[in-house]
Amino acid sequence: MAETQDGATRRDFIHVASGTMGAVGAACVAWPLIHQMNPAADTLALASTEFDLSGVEEGMTVTIVWRGKPVFVRHRTAKEIEEAAAVDVNELRDPQADSDRTTKPAMLILVGVCTHLGCVPLGQKATDPRGDWGGWFCPCHGSHYDTSGRIRKGPAPANLQVPPHEYISDTVVRIG
Amino acid sequence: MSGPNFSNSVVRWIDHRLPVFTFMHHEMHEYPTPKNLNYWWNFGSLAGIVLVILIVTGIVLAMHYTPHVDYAFQSVERIMRDVNYGWLIRYIHANGASFFFIVVYIHIFRGMYYGSYKAPRELLWILGVVILLLMMATAFMGYVLPWGQMSFWGATVITNLFSVIPIVGDWIVTLLWGGFSVDNPTLNRFFSLHFLLPFVIVGVVVLHIVALHRFGSNNPLGIDVRGKQDSIPFHPYYTIKDMFGLGVFLTIFAAVVFFLPNAMGHADNYIPANPLVTPAHIVPEWYFLPFYAILRAIPDKLMGVLAMFAAIGVLFILPWLDRSPIRSGTFRPLFKIFFWLLLADCVMLTYLGGKPPEGVYVILSRLGTLYYFFHFLILLPGLSIFETPKPLPRSISQPVLGSGAGPVTAEKENS
Ligand code: HEM
Ligand code: FES
Numbered sequence: 001m002a003e004t005q006d007g008a009t010r011r012d013f014i015h016v017a018s019g020t021m022g023a024v025g026a027a028c029v030a031w032p033l034i035h036q037m038n039p040a041a042d043t044l045a046l047a048s049t050e051f052d053l054s055g056v057e058e059g060m061t062v063t064i065v066w067r068g069k070p071v072f073v074r075h076r077t078a079k080e081i082e083e084a085a086a087v088d089v090n091e092l093r094d095p096q097a098d099s100d101r102t103t104k105p106a107m108l109i110l111v112g113v114c115t116h117l118g119c120v121p122l123g124q125k126a127t128d129p130r131g132d133w134g135g136w137f138c139p140c141h142g143s144h145y146d147t148s149g150r151i152r153k154g155p156a157p158a159n160l161q162v163p164p165h166e167y168i169s170d171t172v173v174r175i176g
Numbered sequence: 177m178s179g180p181n182f183s184n185s186v187v188r189w190i191d192h193r194l195p196v197f198t199f200m201h202h203e204m205h206e207y208p209t210p211k212n213l214n215y216w217w218n219f220g221s222l223a224g225i226v227l228v229i230l231i232v233t234g235i236v237l238a239m240h241y242t243p244h245v246d247y248a249f250q251s252v253e254r255i256m257r258d259v260n261y262g263w264l265i266r267y268i269h270a271n272g273a274s275f276f277f278i279v280v281y282i283h284i285f286r287g288m289y290y291g292s293y294k295a296p297r298e299l300l301w302i303l304g305v306v307i308l309l310l311m312m313a314t315a316f317m318g319y320v321l322p323w324g325q326m327s328f329w330g331a332t333v334i335t336n337l338f339s340v341i342p343i344v345g346d347w348i349v350t351l352l353w354g355g356f357s358v359d360n361p362t363l364n365r366f367f368s369l370h371f372l373l374p375f376v377i378v379g380v381v382v383l384h385i386v387a388l389h390r391f392g393s394n395n396p397l398g399i400d401v402r403g404k405q406d407s408i409p410f411h412p413y414y415t416i417k418d419m420f421g422l423g424v425f426l427t428i429f430a431a432v433v434f435f436l437p438n439a440m441g442h443a444d445n446y447i448p449a450n451p452l453v454t455p456a457h458i459v460p461e462w463y464f465l466p467f468y469a470i471l472r473a474i475p476d477k478l479m480g481v482l483a484m485f486a487a488i489g490v491l492f493i494l495p496w497l498d499r500s501p502i503r504s505g506t507f508r509p510l511f512k513i514f515f516w517l518l519l520a521d522c523v524m525l526t527y528l529g530g531k532p533p534e535g536v537y538v539i540l541s542r543l544g545t546l547y548y549f550f551h552f553l554i555l556l557p558g559l560s561i562f563e564t565p566k567p568l569p570r571s572i573s574q575p576v577l578g579s580g581a582g583p584v585t586a587e588k589e590n591s
Contacts, residue, residue, distance in 0.1 A: 037365065043359075047356075065451075068357040117332070141533050154475065157476075
C-alpha cells in the first residue's frame with residue numbers, strides 16, 4: 001500500500017475523511033432537531049406591545065404583559081427619583097445611573113423578572129414589601145431592588161432589565 | 177455451557193432458540209448472594225418496583241392528560257373528579273414519585289454506610305448517581321405538568337439556573353423555554369420528555385444490574401464472598417425476603433395514598449399557574465429541598481448554582497475520595513460517627529430548604545452546606561489516612577457460625 005514518508009497510508013486518509021464526513025452529516029441532521037426547540041415564528045411575532053400611560057398617576061404602579069412576562073410601570077414620586085439619583089453609581093453591584101434607565105425620569109419601565117432565577121418581585125401593590133431600598137423585593141431568595149430597579153442586596157447579579165421601549169406619542173409607549 | 181434442565185417441553189423448545197429461561201435461571205436462581213444481607217438490601221428491588229408502578233400509572237394518566245396551558249390544570253382536575261379511579265391513579269403517581277425518592281435515598285445512604293461504592297463497584301455506583309440525576313429531571317418535569325402555581329414557578333426558577341452558564345446561558349434558557357418565558361411550548365416539551373425519561377431510567381437500571389451481577393452484592397460486613405459457604409441462591413431466599421419488604425412498603429404507601437395523599441404536596445399547586453404573580457413562598461418538592469438549601473445558602477448566583485450541582489457531583493467521585501480499603505462502616509469507628517453526622521446534616525438542609533431565606537435559616541444553611549462539602553472533600557480523604565479500623569472477620573460465615581471476629585490469618589483461611 002502506498003505510504004507517505006511519515007507512515008500514513010491512503011487507507012488512513014480514507015478513514016479520517018469518511019469519519020469527518022460522517023460527523024459533518026450528523027451535525028447537519030442534529031441542528032434542526034435542536035433548533036426546533038427555539039421560539040417558533042408565531043411566538044416571535046408577539047414580540048411587541050403598546051401601552052397608554054395617561055392613566056398611571058404619580059405614585060401609581062401598573063403591571064402589563066410583554067412576551068408573557070410582567071412589565072412594571074411605576075410613575076415615581078419626586079422623592080423616589082431623588083433617592084435613585086443620589087446613589088454613588090460605583091458602589092453598585094451592576095453600576096448604572098438612574099438617568100440611563102429611563103426615557104422620562106418619572107416613568108420607570110422595567111421587566112418584572114428577578115435577574116436571579118426569574119421570580120416576579122413584590123412591590124407592585126401598596127401592601128407589598130418593597131425591600132430595604134423602597135423599590136422591589138423578590139421573595140424567592142431575598143433580592144432587594146431600589147427605586148430605579150437596581151440590585152442592592154441578595155443573590156441577583158444584575159439590575160431589573162429595562163425593556164427596549166419608545167414613546168410613539170406623549171402618552172403611548174411601545175415596548176419591544 | 178451446562179444449562180439448567182427445564183421439565184416443560186415448550187420452555188425447552190423456546191429456550192433452545194431464545195435462551196431467556198437460562199438467562200433468568202442464571203441471574204435469579206444460580207446467582208450467588210451473600211447470606212448475611214440485612215433489610216437495607218431490600219431497597220434496590222423496591223426502587224425497581226416503584227419505577228414500574230410509576231410507569232404504569234403514568235401511561236394511564238397520559239391517556240387523560242392534555243399538555244396545553246389552557247387545559248392542563250383542568251384536565252388534571254378532570255382526572256381527579258370525573259375519570260373512573262382517576263383520583264387513585266393520580267395519587268399513586270404523585271405519591272409514588274415521593275416514595276421513589278425515599279426508597280432511593282435510603283438505598284444511597286445504605287451504599288455509603290457499607291462502602292458499596294468502593295472497588296470493584298465504582299461504575300455500579302456511578303450508574304446509580306446517573307439514575308438519581310435522571311429521576312430528578314423526570315420528577316421536576318412531571319411536577320410542571322399539572323400547571324399549578326408551584327409547577328409554573330418551579331419551572332421558572334429551575335430553567336433559569338441554566339442562565340448562569342457563561343456566554344451560552346441565555347441561549348440555552350430560551351432553547352429550553354421555546355419562547356421568552358415558561359409557556360405552552362415549555363409545557364409541551366416537558367410532557368414529551370417526562371414520557372421519555374422513565375424509559376431511559378429503565379435502560380440505565382439494566383446497566384446498573386449488569387454491573388451489580390458482575391461482582392454480586394456487597395454485604396453488611398463489607399468483605400468478599402470467599403466461597404459457597406458464604407452465599408445462598410437469590411431465589412428463593414432473597415425473592416421471599418424482598419417480597420416481605422415489599423408488603424411492608426406497600427402497606428405504608430397505601431396508607432399515604434388513601435389517608436394523606438396531599439401531605440407531601442403543596443397547597444399552592446391547586447391554584448392554576450399565573451405568570452404574573454409569584455407565590456409568596458415558593459418551595460420545590462421535598463426531595464429537592466437539601467439542594468435548594470445549598471443553592472440559597474450562597475449569596476452569589478453563579479456560585480450558588482455551581483454548589484448545588486457540585487453537591488451531586490461529589491457523589492460521582494466518592495469512590496476516589498474515600499480511600500480506606502475497609503468497606504463497611506461497622507469496622508470504621510470514626511467514619512461511622514461522621515456518617516450519621518452527614519445524614520443529620522442532610523436532614524437539616526432538607527428542613528432549611530423549606531424555610532424562608534432569612535435570619536438564622538440562612539446562617540444554618542451556610543453551615544450545613546459547608547459541612548456537607550467538608551465531609552466529602554476533607555473528612556473522607558483524611559479519615560482514610562488517620563483512622564484505625566477494627567479487625568475484620570475472616571469470612572462472612574465466621575461471625576455467624578464461628579467464634580466471633582478475629583484478624584484475617586492466612587493459615588486459618590480453609591477452616
Ligand atoms: C421515573 C418515573 C416517574 C416519575 C419520578 C414521575 C413523577 C411525576 C410527578 C412528580 C408528577 C406530578 C404529580 C402531581 O403533583 O400531580 C407527575 C405527573 C405526571 N406524570 Fe409522571 N413520573 C414518572 C413516570 C411517568 C411516565 C412513564 C409517564 C407516562 C407518560 C408519566 C406521565 C405523567 C403525567 C401525564 C402527569 C400529569 C398528571 C398529574 O399531574 O398527575 N409519568 N409525574
Ligand atoms: S429569583 Fe429573585 S431572588 Fe431568586
